[in-house]
Structures are given as structure tokens and as C-alpha cells.
Amino acid sequence: MEEPAKGTVTPFASMFPFDEAKKAVKRVEDAIAEKQKELERHKQFIADNTNLVNLVSRLPDELHHDVMVPFGKAAFFPGRLIHTNELVVLLGEGYYAERTAKQTIEILTRRGKALDSQVESLKANIKDLRAEASFFGSTAAEAAEGLVEIREDYVEKSYTExxxxxxxxxxxxxxxxxxxxxxxxxxxxxxxxxxxxxxxxxxxxxxxxxxxxxxxxxxxxxxxxxxxxxxxxxxxxxxxxxxxxxxxxxxxxxxxxxxxxxxxxxxxxxxxxxxxxxxxxxxxxxxxxxxxxxxxxxxxxxxxxxxxxxxxxxxxxxxxxxxxxxxxxxxxxxxxxxxxxxxxxxxxxxxxxxxxxxxxxxxxxxxxxxxxxxxxxxxxxxxxxxxxxxxxxxxxxxxxxxxxxxxxxxxxxxxxxxxxxxxxxxxxxxxxxxxxxxx
Amino acid sequence: MASSTAIRELQRDLEDKANDLSKLQKDIAKNHQVRKKYTVQLGENELVLKELDLLNEGANVYKLIGPVLVKQDLAEANANVRKRIDYISAELKRLDATLQDLEEKQNSKKDAILKLQQRIQSLQAGKAKA
Incomplete structure (x- = not known):
């Protein structure tokens, strides 16, 4: 600009150096990867939980089940599951409670809901981070392109001026x-x-x-x-x-x-x-x-x-x-x-x-x-x-x-x-x- | 060369301050980790409390102590969990306070370091002119 009063021109690169922007992108990407891992883990939990629900719901169908009971790491011996409707459920923090299969399923579904909400929040989190990453990325690209930011004060005056x-x-x-x-x-x-x-x-x-x-x-x-x-x-x-x-x-x-x-x-x-x-x-x-x-x-x-x-x-x-x-x-x-x-x-x-x-x-x-x-x-x-x-x-x-x-x-x-x-x-x-x- | 000794002193000062700052930052990071752990525990305890509330009077509740399950009264278990939640919340509050304190300290240290750097720069500029 010829007249300084008109406004200022700032190269984008001076405000957001290319390297810095790149670094920011990398950091955000890392955060995303971490969250992504957590999400995977939660999904695994949910899958386990649903499997468990299925199992528990099937257990009381029979009076007893013939199973192979693990004995040590390598050995099994034939056994029989009785009391198929009596379960001791871990509530967390070392607390256990005796429950029937039906009650257990209730507990498990409640737990599943909690997990779902956590997954949702994680997803929202990841989405936010993605937006941030794309913003940083575009900033980096703009800085590399050599864009400039132009700021001008808006002055209301007549056309004659x-x-x-x-x-x-x-x-x-x-x-x-x-x-x-x-x-x-x-x-x-x-x-x-x-x-x-x-x-x-x-x-x-x-x-x-x-x-x-x-x-x-x-x-x-x-x-x-x-x-x-x-x-x-x-x-x-x-x-x-x-x-x-x-x-x-x-x-x-x-x-x-x-x-x-x-x-x-x-x-x-x-x-x-x-x-x-x-x-x-x-x-x-x-x-x-x-x-x-x-x-x-x-x-x-x-x-x-x-x-x-x-x-x-x-x-x-x-x-x-x-x-x-x-x-x-x-x-x-x-x-x-x-x-x-x-x-x-x-x-x-x-x-x-x-x-x-x-x-x-x-x-x-x-x-x-x-x-x-x-x-x-x-x-x-x-x-x-x-x-x-x-x-x-x-x-x-x-x-x-x-x-x-x-x-x-x-x-x-x-x-x-x-x-x-x-x-x-x-x-x-x-x-x-x-x-x-x-x- | 009074100015050069002054600069040297300032630089030593700066190094000290930088070390302090990095220590503070480490503390803050540790604090964050502990906080995270406590938050997770709080969530778990709240879940347990909810489940315990849903149990009816006669239910058998066990607590895992070491390798064995010890039978506990439902009311006792309930009280224990509540106490634990209170404790964790208090701990979280304390951590928040210390975190704030640490961050304030960190900011003041950063300011001090900035000022020191400026002083060193001005001194060096003065020397270059003279």
C-alpha cells in the first residue's frame, strides 16, 4: 500500500511461520491418534460387554452346562457349571455383588450405556481435533504460499474524498x-x-x-x-x-x-x-x-x-x-x-x-x-x-x-x-x- | 569490563530461572496425570455407588481384599463408597488449587525470564555500540 493510513499488509508467514504451523499440525495429529486409540479400546470394551450379556442371558437357560474347566495354563478338565443363575458381579473398585442372571444383564446394559456415552464424547473430541488440524494445515499452506493479510480501517466518507x-x-x-x-x-x-x-x-x-x-x-x-x-x-x-x-x-x-x-x-x-x-x-x-x-x-x-x-x-x-x-x-x-x-x-x-x-x-x-x-x-x-x-x-x-x-x-x-x-x-x-x- | 561481568551474571540468573521453570512444568505435568487418575477413579466409584443403590436390602456384597472376597454389609459398603467419593473429590479440589498455584508461578517465571532476556539484549546492544 502506498499510504500507511490505509491499512497494513502483513505476510501470513510472519504471523504464523510455516514450521510452527507444521508443528502444530503434527501435535494435533498426535492427539487425534491418541484419541483414536482410546476410541478403539472403548469399542473393544463395548464388544466384550455385549458378548458377556449374550453369555449371561444364555446361562440360565439350562440347569447345568458341561464345560472344560481350565486348570493352570495348559490343562483342562471336564466339569459342569451348576447354579447357572447365581453370579458374582464386579461392580468396580473391588466391590462384588451376588446377582441373578437377569439382574446381571441389567447391570451390564447400564455399563454399556455409560460406555456408549464415553464413545460419543470421544468422537466429538476427535471431530474437534480434526477441525483444528485442518485449520492448522490450511494456515501452513497459506503461509507457504506467501499469502498476506491486509487490514484496512473502514472509514465512512463521501465519494469525493x-x-x-x-x-x-x-x-x-x-x-x-x-x-x-x-x-x-x-x-x-x-x-x-x-x-x-x-x-x-x-x-x-x-x-x-x-x-x-x-x-x-x-x-x-x-x-x-x-x-x-x-x-x-x-x-x-x-x-x-x-x-x-x-x-x-x-x-x-x-x-x-x-x-x-x-x-x-x-x-x-x-x-x-x-x-x-x-x-x-x-x-x-x-x-x-x-x-x-x-x-x-x-x-x-x-x-x-x-x-x-x-x-x-x-x-x-x-x-x-x-x-x-x-x-x-x-x-x-x-x-x-x-x-x-x-x-x-x-x-x-x-x-x-x-x-x-x-x-x-x-x-x-x-x-x-x-x-x-x-x-x-x-x-x-x-x-x-x-x-x-x-x-x-x-x-x-x-x-x-x-x-x-x-x-x-x-x-x-x-x-x-x-x-x-x-x-x-x-x-x-x-x-x-x-x-x-x-x- | 563491568558490563561483561554483569551480562555473565544475568545469564547465570537466566539459566537458574529456566531450570526453575522446567521444574515447574514437570510438576504441572505430574499434577495433570494424578488428576486424570483421580477423575477416572471418581467415575468408577460413582458407578459403583449407583449400582449399590440399585441393589435391594438382602443382597450379598463382597469386597476383594488381596486374594479373597470378604463379605460386607450392604450399608457398610455403601458408606465406604460414599466416603471414598468424598475423599477423591476433596483430593481433586486440592489438586486444582495446587495446579492453579503452579500455573501462576510458571507465568511469573516466564515473565521474569522474558525481562532478563530483554535486559541482556539491551546490554549487548549497548556494548556493540560502545
Whole structure:
């Protein structure tokens, strides 16, 4: 973090050293093994007890039993058990009592119940220890992975204040995750409806993406210029924070759209977009929207991604864009526009799709096309701003992606795959996914 | 070199304290074991008492003394078991008290050792500067 006031970053490994965590795991495992042994012993007791109950219950069936009586260690002699209904029962602590077989069985069953309860408590104990062990294990693994803990004070301030902005966004995004899942489920339903209507609209879509592409080319020149000039960190941070602010806008708007599914909301969204454009900040918002929608349309194809949070995706792809710019400065103008073109074609098209889902009217589409192509020009001319903050923001996005990682631990095989991919491989990812979706 | 002798003294002190601490820890461990034993006995005695209560008046009760079973009065056996339970509970209480005492001592020893270590460190740092 750049500003110390924002929060602290503590490597997990410093709080819980890997070795210590390992040791703790081992100790708990030992405790579990011990308890396990005890449990076995108790089970043995229970088995003995039930055997004894069976034997005692059979004894008084006959007046006498012919048995081989053990004599010393090696010898037996034939004998006869008489008084089959008279038993001397050990009560414990050296006390014995004379009992009939029936009474003995009562005593034994009571003893069996006591044993059962002990076994139950042991099992609960073992379960607790298991949980502890798994916790220690995961802590050790996290420490080994080099996770960091990020603590930030939550400060309630207005959006105009720069510092609080990003913090707020962090918080917001997390809340958004839940809502997002909710929205996703709703969207899945809509997808089905959309699929039905897909056939009619295919041709429209193609036209539309063409428009987007041609619009893009005009924007490319500008974009390269800005890359060079926009390197001061203050400004970057500002735009960054502002961008995050507009993220929220976007989120809320999309959410609203999802909830109402009315063309009216669409208008609102567009208006708001214009507003942000005035502030020259719509870039991120738009690309976010694209990601959003990319994810959305992704859903039916890979159900494993259903809960995948948007912010994560944004981070990785924007990061990867950044990295590409950094690593291949010479090819910048060749490569990026290509990627961008695709992305934007996707974005326009996807937005198109979703608008179709929401309104279901073709008139709406047409107006949207114009709108979108307009937006795209802005997008392409603005993207470089985002690309020009590699030093500062890559670390930032890195940390926040860790937060995501922690949040989504259980769900995300898919996700870890994403994060473990090399940065250079990433740019192709959204595109290829998109392609997959196309088919 | 007054500081070096001071350090040496402090280190000896530290060693002594560490030995004390390990002794205390041993005591605590022993205490735990004894306590465990008594708890088990208490449980067993309670079981016996329950069974004895369930026996009717005329039942024959024997106590194993050495190799032989000695016949005992039911009331007597009952009283004996009760007495034994009382004794064990008292013993457990006593053990708890000593355990608490030991733990307090252990904590104070740990604090003392920590302070000693800090002092040694600061002294060494001072020496390194000078």
C-alpha cells in the first residue's frame, strides 16, 4: 500500500511461520491418534460387554452346562457349571455383588450405556481435533504460499474524498459478490429465454460487431500517444480511484437493470454513462461492463464459474493488459488494438445480447448499436490510461486479488487456475472464452 | 569490563530461572496425570455407588481384599463408597488449587525470564555500540 493510513499488509508467514504451523499440525495429529486409540479400546470394551450379556442371558437357560474347566495354563478338565443363575458381579473398585442372571444383564446394559456415552464424547473430541488440524494445515499452506493479510480501517466518507473511495469500493465489491451470485441465477433463467430468440438476431449481431471494429481503428492512434505521457503516479492514482468509483456506478446500474428488466432503466444507464464520459472515466466502467457481461454469457457454458466474482476477472485481465503493454512496448500498437478490437466487439455484442434479453425489442437494439459504437471510441482512446500505471497498480491489483482468493477458497478450482496462469497467457483468456461462448 | 561481568551474571540468573521453570512444568505435568487418575477413579466409584443403590436390602456384597472376597454389609459398603467419593473429590479440589498455584508461578517465571532476556539484549546492544 502506498499510504500507511490505509491499512497494513502483513505476510501470513510472519504471523504464523510455516514450521510452527507444521508443528502444530503434527501435535494435533498426535492427539487425534491418541484419541483414536482410546476410541478403539472403548469399542473393544463395548464388544466384550455385549458378548458377556449374550453369555449371561444364555446361562440360565439350562440347569447345568458341561464345560472344560481350565486348570493352570495348559490343562483342562471336564466339569459342569451348576447354579447357572447365581453370579458374582464386579461392580468396580473391588466391590462384588451376588446377582441373578437377569439382574446381571441389567447391570451390564447400564455399563454399556455409560460406555456408549464415553464413545460419543470421544468422537466429538476427535471431530474437534480434526477441525483444528485442518485449520492448522490450511494456515501452513497459506503461509507457504506467501499469502498476506491486509487490514484496512473502514472509514465512512463521501465519494469525493479520494482515499476513502478505494476502500469503499473494496467493501462494496465484497458485498457485491453475494448480490452478484443472486443476479447470476436470475440471468441464467434469462439466458434460456435468450437462446430461444437467438436465431433471429444473429445477423444483427454480426453487423454490429463490424461497426465496432471500424470505429476502433480511429481510436488507436490516440491511444498510443497517451501511453507515453501519462506516467505520474498522482494522476494515476486519481484516475484509479475515480475509476473504482465509476465501477460502483456501473455495478449499481447493472444491478438495477437486472432487477427491473425495463427499457427505462436502460436509458438511465446510458445517461449515467454519458455523465461518466464527461469525466473521462468511462473507460474502466465500460470495460468492466464488458467483463461483467462476458461473465454473464459465460455462465451456461461453464457452470463451474457461476460464483466467480467479477472483480477478480477485472483485475486479472486489466493486469494482463498492463503487463502486455509493459513487456511488448514495440508491438504495442500492433497487438493491443487487435486484442482490444476483439474485446470491444465482444463487449458491444454482449451488451447487445443482454439488452435483448432485457427488453426483447429490436428497436431498442438499433439505438443501442449507435450508442455502443460511440462508447467504444471513447473506450479505445482511454484504455492507455489504465495501461500506464503498471508499477503502482499491479501491486494493488495483486493484493486485492488475494483478498478475492481468500474469499472464494472453497468454490474455486477454476479460479486458482486463472490466478496461477502466467500473465502473458492471460490476455488470450477472455477472448478465447468469448469465442467459446460464441459457438 | 563491568558490563561483561554483569551480562555473565544475568545469564547465570537466566539459566537458574529456566531450570526453575522446567521444574515447574514437570510438576504441572505430574499434577495433570494424578488428576486424570483421580477423575477416572471418581467415575468408577460413582458407578459403583449407583449400582449399590440399585441393589435391594438382602443382597450379598463382597469386597476383594488381596486374594479373597470378604463379605460386607450392604450399608457398610455403601458408606465406604460414599466416603471414598468424598475423599477423591476433596483430593481433586486440592489438586486444582495446587495446579492453579503452579500455573501462576510458571507465568511469573516466564515473565521474569522474558525481562532478563530483554535486559541482556539491551546490554549487548549497548556494548556493540560502545
Amino acid at each position: 479520494e482515499q476513502s473511495k478505494s476502500e469503499k469500493v473494496d467493501k462494496k465489491v465484497r458485498v457485491e459478490d453475494d448480490e452478484y451470485a443472486h443476479i447470476m441465477s436470475r440471468l441464467d433463467e434469462l439466458e434460456k429465454e435468450e437462446l430461444a430468440a437467438e436465431g433471429d438476431n444473429e445477423s444483427d449481431e454480426d453487423e454490429h460487431s463490424n461497426t465496432a471494429e471500424s470505429d476502433n481503428e480511429s481510436g488507436e492512434d490516440e491511444c498510443i500517444d497517451i501511453v507515453g505521457s501519462d506516467n505520474e503516479s498522482d494522476e494515476d492514482e486519481q484516475t484509479d480511484a475515480a475509476k473504482r468509483g465509476s465501477d460502483i456506478h456501473e455495478y449499481n446500474q447493472t444491478e438495477a437493470t437486472f432487477n427491473n428488466f425495463a427499457s427505462q432503466t436502460h436509458l438511465e444507464t446510458r445517461k449515467a454513462q454519458k455523465q461518466t464520459k464527461v469525466e473521462n472515466l468511462s473507460v474502466e466502467a465500460l470495460s468492466n461492463k464488458f467483463h461483467h457481461q462476458l461473465d454473464t454469457t459465460d455462465q451456461p457454458n461453464c457452470t463451474g464459474l457461476t460464483v466467480q466474482p467479477v472483480p477478480k476477472d477485472d483485475m486479472s485481465s486489466s493486469r494482463s493488459l498492463t503487463q502486455i503493454k509493459k513487456s511488448v512496448p514495440a508491438e504495442k500498437d500492433l497487438m493491443l488494438p487487435g486484442v482490444k478490437e476483439k474485446l470491444e466487439a465482444a463487449s458491444s455484442q454482449l451488451r447487445f445480447d443482454s439488452s435483448k434479453a432485457f427488453t426483447g425489442s429490436i428497436v431498442e437494439h438499433l439505438s443501442n448499436i449507435e450508442k455502443n459504437s460511440q462508447n467504444q471510441t471513447v473506450t479505445s482512446s482511454q484504455t492507455p490510461v489504465r495501461a500506464s500505471r503498471p508499477g503502482f497498480d499491479s501491486s494493488k491489483s495483486f493484493t486485492s486479488s488475494i483478498v478475492e482468493h481468500i474469499d472464494n477458497m472453497p468454490t474455486s478450482q477454476e479460479q486458482t487456475a486463472t490466478s496461477s496462469q502466467s500473465p502473458n497467457a492471460q490476455p488470450s483468456k477472455p477472448v478465447s472464452r468469448f469465442k467459446m461462448q460464441r459457438r
